[in-house]
Amino acid sequence: MVDRLTLILILVVALGLAWGLTGVLRGYALHKKLMDIPNARSSHSVPTPRGGGVAIVVVCLLALPALAWLGLVADAVVYGLAGAGLSVALVGWWDDHGHVPALVRLLVHFSAAAWGLYWLGGPMALPLLGWTLEGVWLWAPLLLYLVWVLNLYNFMDGIDGIAGVEALTVCVSGALLAWWALPEANVALYGLLAVASLGFLIWNFPPAKIFMGDAGSGFVGLWLGLLSVYAGHQAPELFWGWVILLAMFVADATLTLFFRWWRRENLFEAHRSHAYQHRAVNWGHKATTLFYGTLNVIWLLPMAWWVVSGGIDPLWGVLLAYAPVVFLVYQFGAGVRHVEWDDY
Incomplete structure (x- = not known):
């Protein structure tokens, strides 16, 4: 058995390094004038450095x-997570410093997702309605899932603290699910992303002193998707548990995208029509961020546990978990354009 004290030491060092490096990156961004300048589509009112997610x-x-x-981690997993994460972070860093065409970003995202999925062992067998889904045909839906989680994380990184809180609560919850499901749970990777996100979050919690940036949000989004696949290889039910844990971000981003597509808006144009952005106007960044994080813990974690423990079929568990979340973000105005937003 691995010395738990050694693992804890590594995670503590990772936390401190993430915190310290975020501070260094803030100084770099200020020196290079890498700032997010408020505009009509922004959710902040003060110019703020960006790129802090590189610390993660x-x-x-x-x-x-x-x-x-x-x-604690097989070499193949290292190759998959490192290669996929680094490529997405690099194109995000490029985008933070200039502009990357949407097609180039998308090609990199699909390539990175395919690379990561391959080294993690490819598609896993998934239980559903008493059947087992398996085979090469699962590559396509899993790649779409990974690329969507990657991109929606960028979309949802729009107010102080929300992306960091999401990563922290999902990873800690994922670790708890693994402990419940497996006798000798390996949660080192979940802990690593959790503490790295926490180190950044100290600087990003409202009021944020630095933003994550595309490099960090793309990396974290893809890693969360790949960690759900990794969990599914540990125990198939864990994949569905992670799908449930990601529900707040998935529902908000997906419903918003659907309504913008329905109105034939430019999907690549900056906007402020996510549910969390509407809430931030009324509640403020801190209350909105804490609300999303709290729902992850008090609603989605118990629902994920119900599925992982075998108490309900994964399909019905996912539907039951998502139904009130979808209703909630719809009530919050996901995808809705109000006239006053244009003049805010």
């Missing part, structure tokens, strides 16, 4: 070899 990228990539050395 660096810490996770540095810690992976240490986890492999402890025998």
